[in-house]
Amino acid sequence: MADKKSDVVTSAGSAVSRPDRLQNPGFEPEHKRVHDESPERARGAERGISLLFALSGILSASAFALNFIFPIVPGDLMSTRYNNMFVGLAIAAGLLCLGVGAVHWAKALMHGHELVEERHGTRGGDATRARAVEIFQEANKESGWTRRRLLRNSLIGAFVALPIPAVALFRDLAPAGTPEEKLSHTIWEKGVRLTRDPNGVPIKASDVTIGSAFHVMPENLLEVEEGFLDEKAKAAVLLMRLPLDALNETEDRKSWSYDGIVAYSKICTHVGCPVALYEQQTHNLLCPCHQSQFDVSNQCAVIFGPAARPLPQLPITVDSEGYLVAQSDFLEPVGPSYWERER
Amino acid sequence: MSVATQKKSSTPASTGAGMKFVGGAANYIDERTSISGAVKFLGRKIFPDHWSFMLGEISLYSFVVILLSGTFLTFFYDPSMVEVHYDGSYVPLKGIHMSAAYSSTLNITFDIRGGLLMRQVHHWAALLFVAAIGLHMLRVFFTGAFRKPREINWVIGFVLFILAMAEGFTGYSLPDDLLSGNGLRIIDGMIKAIPGIGTWISYLLFGGEFPGNDVIPRLYVLHIMLLPALVIALIAIHMVLLIINKHTQFAGPGRTNDNVVGSPILPVFAAKAGGFFFLVFGVIMLIASLFTINPIWNYGPYDPSPVSAGTQPDWYIGFADGMLRLMPPGLEFVVNGYTWSLNLLIPIVVLMLFIVIVMIYPFIEAWVTGDKREHHIAERPRNQPTRTAIGAAGVTFYAVLWAGAASDLVATHFRTTIEGVILTLQILLIVGPIAAFWMAKKIALALQRKDRELVLHGYESSRIVRLPGGEYREIHTPLDEFEQWKLVSFDEYAPEQLRPNARGKITIGARMRSSVSRFYFEDRIAPVTTKELESQKH
Numbered sequence: 001m002a003d004k005k006s007d008v009v010t011s012a013g014s015a016v017s018r019p020d021r022l023q024n025p026g027f028e029p030e031h032k033r034v035h036d037e038s039p040e041r042a043r044g045a046e047r048g049i050s051l052l053f054a055l056s057g058i059l060s061a062s063a064f065a066l067n068f069i070f071p072i073v074p075g076d077l078m079s080t081r082y083n084n085m086f087v088g089l090a091i092a093a094g095l096l097c098l099g100v101g102a103v104h105w106a107k108a109l110m111h112g113h114e115l116v117e118e119r120h121g122t123r124g125g126d127a128t129r130a131r132a133v134e135i136f137q138e139a140n141k142e143s144g145w146t147r148r149r150l151l152r153n154s155l156i157g158a159f160v161a162l163p164i165p166a167v168a169l170f171r172d173l174a175p176a177g178t179p180e181e182k183l184s185h186t187i188w189e190k191g192v193r194l195t196r197d198p199n200g201v202p203i204k205a206s207d208v209t210i211g212s213a214f215h216v217m218p219e220n221l222l223e224v225e226e227g228f229l230d231e232k233a234k235a236a237v238l239l240m241r242l243p244l245d246a247l248n249e250t251e252d253r254k255s256w257s258y259d260g261i262v263a264y265s266k267i268c269t270h271v272g273c274p275v276a277l278y279e280q281q282t283h284n285l286l287c288p289c290h291q292s293q294f295d296v297s298n299q300c301a302v303i304f305g306p307a308a309r310p311l312p313q314l315p316i317t318v319d320s321e322g323y324l325v326a327q328s329d330f331l332e333p334v335g336p337s338y339w340e341r342e343r
Numbered sequence: 344m345s346v347a348t349q350k351k352s353s354t355p356a357s358t359g360a361g362m363k364f365v366g367g368a369a370n371y372i373d374e375r376t377s378i379s380g381a382v383k384f385l386g387r388k389i390f391p392d393h394w395s396f397m398l399g400e401i402s403l404y405s406f407v408v409i410l411l412s413g414t415f416l417t418f419f420y421d422p423s424m425v426e427v428h429y430d431g432s433y434v435p436l437k438g439i440h441m442s443a444a445y446s447s448t449l450n451i452t453f454d455i456r457g458g459l460l461m462r463q464v465h466h467w468a469a470l471l472f473v474a475a476i477g478l479h480m481l482r483v484f485f486t487g488a489f490r491k492p493r494e495i496n497w498v499i500g501f502v503l504f505i506l507a508m509a510e511g512f513t514g515y516s517l518p519d520d521l522l523s524g525n526g527l528r529i530i531d532g533m534i535k536a537i538p539g540i541g542t543w544i545s546y547l548l549f550g551g552e553f554p555g556n557d558v559i560p561r562l563y564v565l566h567i568m569l570l571p572a573l574v575i576a577l578i579a580i581h582m583v584l585l586i587i588n589k590h591t592q593f594a595g596p597g598r599t600n601d602n603v604v605g606s607p608i609l610p611v612f613a614a615k616a617g618g619f620f621f622l623v624f625g626v627i628m629l630i631a632s633l634f635t636i637n638p639i640w641n642y643g644p645y646d647p648s649p650v651s652a653g654t655q656p657d658w659y660i661g662f663a664d665g666m667l668r669l670m671p672p673g674l675e676f677v678v679n680g681y682t683w684s685l686n687l688l689i690p691i692v693v694l695m696l697f698i699v700i701v702m703i704y705p706f707i708e709a710w711v712t713g714d715k716r717e718h719h720i721a722e723r724p725r726n727q728p729t730r731t732a733i734g735a736a737g738v739t740f741y742a743v744l745w746a747g748a749a750s751d752l753v754a755t756h757f758r759t760t761i762e763g764v765i766l767t768l769q770i771l772l773i774v775g776p777i778a779a780f781w782m783a784k785k786i787a788l789a790l791q792r793k794d795r796e797l798v799l800h801g802y803e804s805s806r807i808v809r810l811p812g813g814e815y816r817e818i819h820t821p822l823d824e825f826e827q828w829k830l831v832s833f834d835e836y837a838p839e840q841l842r843p844n845a846r847g848k849i850t851i852g853a854r855m856r857s858s859v860s861r862f863y864f865e866d867r868i869a870p871v872t873t874k875e876l877e878s879q880k881h
Contacts, residue, residue: 013713014860016835020872024832025824027597027604072456074432080452084459088632091460095625102618110611117389117603119589119719122492170547173557179546197648215648233528233553233647266648270686271532271667272553273525274650288652289529290668291751291761304762306667306686308675335553336532337684338542342677 035108045108052101059094063087180340184333186218186234188314193219194239194263194324202323203239208261213278214239216263218326234334236266236274237314239324242283246297253299256315258324263314264300265334268292270307272336285311309337390612391592391605393721395482400616401475403578404623405468412465413567419455421447422517422563424556433640441644444519444559448639463631469514470636471627473507473659480504484704484734486721488591491714494705496584499577501702506574508659513566515657518637519559522654524645527554529664536687553647591721594832596825600719653752658745665747666690669769697740711859712836725794726833728787729863735783736776743772784866791868794830798822798871799879831870838864 035042066086073079124132139145145152175182193202197215200222208214216237224231241261249257256262264285268275273289278296284303285294292305300311312334315327333341373379390396423443429436431446432453451458480500483489489497512530516523531554534545550557589603598604606612642651656664667690674685700707708730709715724731746753747768754761801821809815822830839860843849 010715010717011713012716014836014839014864015712015714015716016837016869018835018869018872020874021870022828022831022873022876024599025596025828028825067456072454074454075434077433077453080432080459083456084463085632087457088460088463088628092625092628092632095621095628099618099621099623099625102614102621104618106606106611106614106618110614114604115387115389115607116597117387117589119601119603121717122588173547174550179542179552182546182552183542198646217648227551227555229645229647230551230553230555233555236648272528274648276650277652288650288654288751289525290664291765292672302672305672305765306670306674308673308684308686336535337675337682337687338535338545339538339540339681340542341682343680 030113033108033112036112042109045104049101049105049109052097052104056094056097056101059090059097063090063094066090179338180343182230183234183335183338183341186329186334187220187224187231188218188235188237188326188329189220190326190328191319192326193319194237194316194326195219195221197236204322205258205261205318205324206322208239208241208324210241210243210260211280212241213280215266215276233267233272237263238266238275238278238285239263240278240280240283240296242297246283248298250299253313253315255317256313256327258317261316261324262296263316263324263326264294264296264311265314265330266311267335268307269302269309269311270305270336275311385586386609387607388586389589389603389605389607391590391598391603393593395486396590397619398475398479398482400619401623402472402479404620405472405475405627406574406578407620408468408624408627409465409472410571412461412468413571415457415461416451416465417567419447419451419458420444420517422560424519424559436640436643439644442519442559444517445639445644448518448520452640460628460631463634463636464627465514466636467630467634468627469511470658471623473504473511476500476504476507477659480701481734481738485724485731486591486593487718487727487730488721489705490718491709492588492717493584493591494709496581496588497705498702499581499584501698503574503577503581505698506570506577510566510570510574511657511659513562513570515637515660516562517559517566518639519645520639521642521645521649521651522639524554524647525650525654526656526660527558528647529667533667533687533691536684536691538681538683538688589719591719593721593723594829596828598720600717603719653755655752656748661748662741662744663690663694665744665750665768666694668750669744669747669765669772671769697737701737711839711856711863713839713856714834714836718834720832720834722833725787725790728784728791728866731787732780732784736780739775739779740772743768743775747772788866788868795868795871798827798830799875827871833870835867835869836860836864837867 035045067083070082070086071079072083123129194214194216195202195218197217200217200219202219203214203216216239217232218235218237221228221232221235239261241259244260247257247260247262266274266276268287268289270287270290270292273287275285275287275292275294277286277288278284279286283296285296285300286292287294287305287307290306292307293303294300294307294311295303299313302308302310312330312332314330316324317327319325369379421443425443426440427443427446429439429441429446429449431437431450433449436449448462451462453459483497483500512526516527527549531545531549534548535541537544546552548561549555550561590605592598592603592605595604606615655661667687670686670690672686674689676683676685724734747765750764750768751761753759754764801819804818804820806818807815808818839857841849841853841857844853
């Protein structure tokens with residue numbers, strides 16, 4: 001092991017070195033602990049620690065017993081709570097006794113002197129480093145890594161191409177089609193009734209009193225077999241009735257509401273949380289996730305928060321039986337913005 | 344070889360059947376594994392002692408607790424989105440449609456012995472895991488323990504912090520309760536904002552246009568296989584580098600940059616650390632048996648339509664959520680038909696920048712100081728005022744974002760408006776870090792001055808003496824040389840002078856370095872020198 005680490009002079013950068021700096025005074029004289037000086041105290045500590053270890057064993061065993069004293073009774077929630085609490089407390093106490101005992105043993109009774117170990121620079125010794133370089137050189141010579149450049153470059157090229165199949169292999173992580181197609185349509189269509197979420201009861205225009213708000217899903221949602229959650233996530237709607245004089249509608253959207261009843265996508269245009277909180281006095285909708293606020297009387301324009309676009313409106317009317325129905329699908333994609341959204 | 348023979352020759356010295364058996368067993372194993380080398384290398388390795396060095400230990404031990412409790416949970420959890428009718432013990436949800444994932448989580452909670460306990464241990468340990476890593480990183484940062492040769496280990500630790508958050512987030516989603524689904528949607532919304540590829544990434548990642556039926560089994564594989572494997576591998580490398588670099592120590596009498604002073608692994612450190620594992624485990628168990636965490640039975644199964652007010656992510660995701668909340672409205676533009684959602688892109692970019700700066704900080708500081716030496720003495724935060732101030736600014740920035748995630752709860756608890764809270768936090772996000780930087784620097788410099796004062800003049804002894812001339816003076820008790828050393832032993836840097844290089848030119852890099860160096864080291868307090876001390880005595 002004559003592998004010397006050379007004292008490479010490393011730059012100290014902008015560090016200041018003062019010749020008259022104070023010098024390290026060396027180690028302080030040892031302070032004796034109580035337990036070093038009094039064998040009696042040491043014996044006391046030993047007894048205490050043994051007691052803690054014994055107690056730990058008893059507590060662990062008692063956790064087993066407590067399972068039977070406080071069993072989980074099906075249907076009884078309190079029994080679950082008691083089981084959780086008492087078994088947990090017994091285990092915790094057992095662990096803590098063990099931990100306190102071990103740490104106390106180390107601190108009070110084990111040899112207390114600090115020991116010193118020398119540090120050597122992290123870099124390998126000179127001979128080791130030279131040998132490492134030599135090994136690489138030999139390997140290079142024997143393989144022709146730098147000499148046979150064509151060989152090496154074609155190998156690198158092959159490695160670069162290696163992950164290409166993954167692009168195809170991972171395609172089926174999502175269903176066929178493009179996300180744009182899927183995002184730009186919901187299952188709302190002409191004539192689909194607005195029904196209550198979650199029981200699916202159709203809503204009559206006359207049920208919707210001024211100031212009320214309904215959580216709505218399309219009637220045909222219950223027929224969806226495949227991708228129920230995806231479809232519900234896109235089709236969720238909030239239905240509100242405002243006094244006619246409180247409702248400001250642009251000309252082209254006047255026909256989208258029915259007698260002050262308006263339907264808006266419930267999916268926030270920010271990151272897609274359900275905008276579930278309706279303040280009927282101010283006609284504001286509030287998203288509980290990031291506090292974007294939308295003004296229902298102004299076509300759900302954003303009045304506060306990080307959202308950038310109004311909630312999309314679902315054009316509605318009533319059918320011959322007086323039930324609210326959709327005039328069509330949403331005319332723009334619902335939910336958060338995405339790159340191809342306006343294409 | 345020499346070790347083995349040494350061992351063999353020493354065996355006869357110990358007597359008794361028990362020792363004979365132990366010796367025999369050790370010999371048996373060593374002849375097959377050469378393990379005596381590892382014992383020789385590691386057994387008496389020295390670990391220095393300081394309370395702040397335990398933060399990393401807490402992270403490690405809480406991770407072990409996570410592995411143990413998590414393994415228990417996998418025996419009963421069913422990562423499936425198959426729709427079932429719930430038929431367990433929890434009456435309010437009986438007969439309700441839900442995923443097998445949610446139903447099995449309810450069964451773990453209410454029907455499996457110790458299931459609720461293990462769930463709560465797992466969740467509390469996870470919260471502690473991320474918190475302990477965060478505090479450990481702050482300790483390393485503020486004491487400069489990331490300096491050469493530990494820069495790479497800092498980066499590994501940083502990656503572990505990110506992985507821990509990823510573990511937390513994937514785990515948070517697995518019960519498939521109402522809140523977890525919403526968390527996924529927020530991530531989905533953020534991914535969709537990425538220009539060009541965001542829509543496709545989200546589509547492939549979540550298996551559909553919204554987080555739908557495929558996502559639970561996918562997250563499960565990430566949560567129990569891929570991410571833990573990475574975490575374990577990186578912890579292993581982190582530990583190996585810790586052993587190679589040896590632990591840092593604070594300055595003290597006898598302690599130098601070339602030694603380590605402390606307790607050997609066997610027996611003292613092993614007993615302390617082993618005991619400490621049980622203390623950490625015990626405290627987690629205590630919290631888990633007394634305090635409910637994530638009562639998923641109150642939330643109901645995931646449904647994309649409802650959500651309740653006052654929803655909160657787990658604490659470590661808060662800073663990202665807060666950043667989303669603090670964006671002003673109207674930051675979205677359509678250019679050539681393509682949508683730029685700056686209200687999401689700015690948070691993504693700012694958060695990325697923030698964490699990248701944290702990751703590369705050791706290299707930035709090394710570039711500024713130009714110091715290529717190894718550093719094994721942990722610094723007191725006051726002795727590097729600018730670094731401490733930068734840390735304080737970063738902590739403030741993080742804290743304001745974090746408060747942002749609770750903006751609605753702050754508003755309701757303090758009966759103020761949500762708009763007012765958001766505006767205040769928006770202002771604080773800009774002003775807060777600057778103020779924190781300024782204050783921390785002033786405080787650090789003031790503490791350094793106090794140290795100088797102590798070394799030069801000693802403690803005020805409260806003893807007033809009247810001198811023969813009638814003058815009253817308080818006697819100052821000088822520090823002993825050991826106490827003095829703790830206060831004067833620190834690295835000092837001067838601002839880099841701008842000088843032309845060998846070719847007589849001043850490069851842009853040199854100009855930049857010199858100005859950053861001035862920013863770092865312009866205000867500085869020099870340690871007391873022997874000359875000053877001498878002149879004080881006369």
